[in-house]
Amino acid sequence: MYKYDEYDHAMVDARVAEFSDQVRRRLAGEITEDQFKPLRLMNGLYLQLHAYMLRVAVPYGTLDSRQMRMLAHIARKYDRDYGHFTTRQNIQYNWIKLEDAPAILQDLASVEMHAIQTSGNCIRNISSDQWAGAAADEITDPRPWAELLRQWSSFHPEFSYLPRKFKIAVIAANEDRAAMRLHDIGIQIVEKDGQHGAAFYVGGGMGRTPMIAPLIKDFVPLDDMLSYAEACLRVYNRYGRRDNIYKARIKILIHELGADEYRRQVEEEFVHVKSLGIDPPKAEFDRIAAQFAPPPLDASAPDAIDRSDPDFAVWVDQNVAEHKVSGHAIVNISLKPIGGIPGDASSAQIDLMADLAEKYSHDELRVTHAQNIVLPHVRKGDLYAVWQALDAAGLATPNLDLISDIIACPGLDYCSLANARSIPVAQKIATRFSDLGRQKELGELKLKISGCINACGHHHAGHIGILGVDRKGTENYQLSLGGSGAEDVSLGTITGPGFDEDGVVDAIERVTDKYLATRTEGERFVDTFRRVGMAPFKEAIYG
Amino acid sequence: MKLLTGNDLKTGFVTWWTGADWSLHIEDAADVGEAGEAILAAEEGARRVNAPYIINGEATADGPRPAHIKDRIRALGPTVRPDLTLKPADPAAGDWVI
Numbered sequence: 100m101y102k103y104d105e106y107d108h109a110m111v112d113a114r115v116a117e118f119s120d121q122v123r124r125r126l127a128g129e130i131t132e133d134q135f136k137p138l139r140l141m142n143g144l145y146l147q148l149h150a151y152m153l154r155v156a157v158p159y160g161t162l163d164s165r166q167m168r169m170l171a172h173i174a175r176k177y178d179r180d181y182g183h184f185t186t187r188q189n190i191q192y193n194w195i196k197l198e199d200a201p202a203i204l205q206d207l208a209s210v211e212m213h214a215i216q217t218s219g220n221c222i223r224n225i226s227s228d229q230w231a232g233a234a235a236d237e238i239t240d241p242r243p244w245a246e247l248l249r250q251w252s253s254f255h256p257e258f259s260y261l262p263r264k265f266k267i268a269v270i271a272a273n274e275d276r277a278a279m280r281l282h283d284i285g286i287q288i289v290e291k292d293g294q295h296g297a298a299f300y301v302g303g304g305m306g307r308t309p310m311i312a313p314l315i316k317d318f319v320p321l322d323d324m325l326s327y328a329e330a331c332l333r334v335y336n337r338y339g340r341r342d343n344i345y346k347a348r349i350k351i352l353i354h355e356l357g358a359d360e361y362r363r364q365v366e367e368e369f370v371h372v373k374s375l376g377i378d379p380p381k382a383e384f385d386r387i388a389a390q391f392a393p394p395p396l397d398a399s400a401p402d403a404i405d406r407s408d409p410d411f412a413v414w415v416d417q418n419v420a421e422h423k424v425s426g427h428a429i430v431n432i433s434l435k436p437i438g439g440i441p442g443d444a445s446s447a448q449i450d451l452m453a454d455l456a457e458k459y460s461h462d463e464l465r466v467t468h469a470q471n472i473v474l475p476h477v478r479k480g481d482l483y484a485v486w487q488a489l490d491a492a493g494l495a496t497p498n499l500d501l502i503s504d505i506i507a508c509p510g511l512d513y514c515s516l517a518n519a520r521s522i523p524v525a526q527k528i529a530t531r532f533s534d535l536g537r538q539k540e541l542g543e544l545k546l547k548i549s550g551c552i553n554a555c556g557h558h559h560a561g562h563i564g565i566l567g568v569d570r571k572g573t574e575n576y577q578l579s580l581g582g583s584g585a586e587d588v589s590l591g592t593i594t595g596p597g598f599d600e601d602g603v604v605d606a607i608e609r610v611t612d613k614y615l616a617t618r619t620e621g622e623r624f625v626d627t628f629r630r631v632g633m634a635p636f637k638e639a640i641y642g
Numbered sequence: 643m644k645l646l647t648g649n650d651l652k653t654g655f656v657t658w659w660t661g662a663d664w665s666l667h668i669e670d671a672a673d674v675g676e677a678g679e680a681i682l683a684a685e686e687g688a689r690r691v692n693a694p695y696i697i698n699g700e701a702t703a704d705g706p707r708p709a710h711i712k713d714r715i716r717a718l719g720p721t722v723r724p725d726l727t728l729k730p731a732d733p734a735a736g737d738w739v740i
């Protein structure tokens with residue numbers, strides 16, 4: 100875990116003091132909302148449907164138990180006893196009072212957390228693989244690079260007013276668990292001739308114009324990574340469309356310029372940037388990397404798992420993943436109980452997960468882009484105890500990557516930009532498919548729901564995606580099929596006319612029935628879709 | 643009918659113009675007719691409520707209701723957490739929202 104140094108502390112403390120004063124002046128009526136709004140947004144404070152909403156950054160999704168407990172404390176003391184984990188590995192609170200915001204930010208700062216750059220046209224929280232440092236398939240831990248990018252991008256003066264928001268993900272495995280190519284910059288740490296380097300994919304994104312990031316450079320030596328990122332941003336900052344908010348993201352610039360021309364300009368800029376010496380000296384990088392040293396795991400710990408409790412065995416098969424060190428496992432905690440609200444956790448549940456991390460996972464937790472929580476380093480011998488504790492708290496739903504493990508944005512129940520509600524649709528689908536045998540029969544099926552075209556719920560990247568639209572004042576849902584946010588990245592295709600809330604659940608059932616009748620051995624839903632195309636599914640849905 | 647709504651400056655809570663003041667309860671909302679813009683201008687100056695705006699409403703037997711679903715959800719609270727709405731004890735509270 101990265102620990103703040105004196106500069107990090109000073110920066111965050113100064114910001115808390117500054118914002119506290121801004122809140123005071125706003126409450127005293129000394130400044131108008133128009134003056135205050137950009138200031139509160141810089142500190143992660145939105146105004147949503149029912150109250151202020153605070154978005155807290157969880158850098159690359161990594162937390163320790165002390166931080167997790169603070170998240171529970173904030174939910175309990177200042178909110179309504181729960182928080183919402185998001186697809187950007189952050190947490191949002193929906194019922195914040197403006198007058199409490201300074202105290203909350205102070206509490207966060209006391210555990211090295213903040214809400215800076217969680218809004219606005221700046222570089223947002225860097226996201227990463229939730230299994231970083233534990234995954235059996237990674238070539239290295241991507242988080243030191245993510246941390247380096249975090250330090251570089253925090254308060255970066257040149258990139259505080261970009262044409263639009265900017266999202267970066269860093270991974271170091273071929274299996275993409277972070278939707279890397281749907282970010283403005285996706286970096287994959289790769290190996291060539293025994294050396295590690297960074298592959299840069301630039302210009303991906305979701306929203307109203309979804310795009311998959313093209314490969315801009317296949318191997319940037321790691322000593323040049325920051326300079327290369329800086330060059331990518333500079334070209335964007337100079338030429339990105341500030342005149343039209345719908346065309347302001349880097350994906351549009353690259354689409355309009357073409358990847359080759361963008362690359363040429365980046366390379367030209369890079370030559371200049373490199374001379375500025377922004378890449379850290381090796382000693383500084385080593386200092387950062389040392390803080391992500393693997394925990395002391397005992398590789399001789401027993402590998403066998405006692406599977407005599409059948410419910411436990413089902414959970415192990417679905418929610419527990421292989422760890423790079425034998426005798427250990429990665430525990431995925433589903434925040435998707437059948438009929439529950441995807442990504443929500445109560446203060447008590449957050450505290451419990453913190454306790455389990457402290458006791459069984461070397462004090463580490465991760466937030467995933469699928470709105471779940473991970474305990475990355477658990478001894479196999481402790482799995483049963485962990486499962487029992489999770490089960491007692493309603494946190495042991497064995498549905499990872501199944502149809503009920505739904506990503507859903509807050510939608511019209513909370514979000515002021517929404518056209519339709521997302522959560523009730525997720526609840527109805529999960530309830531319709533609640534039978535675990537049926538879910539397992541369907542296998543890996545990633546269902547993602549957004550309440551408007553902004554696509555916070557990743558619907559373009561869903562094997563099955565749902566988009567809420569407003570049809571003459573009533574909620575309507577468009578269905579799309581064949582998207583993926585993983586290494587087989589693709590964008591979904593809309594099936595046809597939309598549905599009402601119950602209609603979309605029925606349509607999904609017809610789609611999954613068609614899949615079961617059509618698939619060949621070993622095919623996931625998305626594989627079958629790719630093989631047979633839209634026509635048979637359309638036929639099944641609309642007759 | 644026309645209603646005025648906004649979010650309370652201090653708490654962010656949804657509020658409705660009653661003709662003299664702001665209330666958390668949609669039942670208290672007053673039809674502002676053509677006077678909306680003038681009240682908004684005066685209230686912006688008072689700075690108690692954030693970004694107030696005018697919406698269409700309907701008179702019902704139970705009192706005024708916003709015409710659009712978004713403002714109906716604002717009036718009551720999230721449909722997926724009846725326990726957190728303004729009327730957690732009333733199982734029928736949400737019937738007019740959707």
Ligand code: HEM
Pocket residue numbers: 145147152184185186187191263264266281282283304305306307348507508509513514515516553554555556557
């Ligand atoms: C409730 C308050 C929220 C507001 C006002 C909001 C606003 C937006 C907007 C305007 C966009 C489109 C940006 C663009 O296309 O340029 C967007 C995209 C996105 N948001 Fe949200 N969002 C909210 C909540 C969330 C939540 C809860 C999540 C996670 C579950 C999330 C994750 C994302 C993601 C992943 C994208 C798409 C990525 C991209 O286009 O780069 N947002 N959001």
Ligand code: SF4
Pocket residue numbers: 508509510511514515516517518549550551552553554555556
């Ligand atoms: S997709 Fe739309 S409705 Fe959903 S959280 Fe984002 S902005 Fe709100």
